[in-house]
Amino acid sequence: xxxxxxxxxxxxxxxxxxxxxxxxxxxxxxxxxxxxxxxxxxxxxxxxxxxxxxxxxxxxxxxxxxxxxxxxxxxxxxxxxxxxxxxxxxxxxxxxxxx
Numbered sequence: 001x002x003x004x005x006x007x008x009x010x011x012x013x014x015x016x017x018x019x020x021x022x023x024x025x026x027x028x029x030x031x032x033x034x035x036x037x038x039x040x041x042x043x044x045x046x047x048x049x050x051x052x053x054x055x056x057x058x059x060x061x062x063x064x065x066x067x068x069x070x071x072x073x074x075x076x077x078x079x080x081x082x083x084x085x086x087x088x089x090x091x092x093x094x095x096x097x098x099x
Contacts, residue, residue: 005068008077 007015030050037046066079 006076008073
């Protein structure tokens, strides 16, 4: 459930869409390349390649992704040092012309 917890509420829908597309894209790459790898480097080679990639990914995520258990979204955002976002509409003057 990390993906749904890490994005601010304002952009959560769009960010979840992008994350889902990236997940499906990665699954597509694995599906397309699996049989080619199997014939090129064999069963054991394919297994160890994917195992190695999984270990690298695990190490990366353990270092880079913050713990979100029992924490509010505001605490997570503060720890990530995300810049505060202001809507452009609040700071823009709207001029109206009479017809």
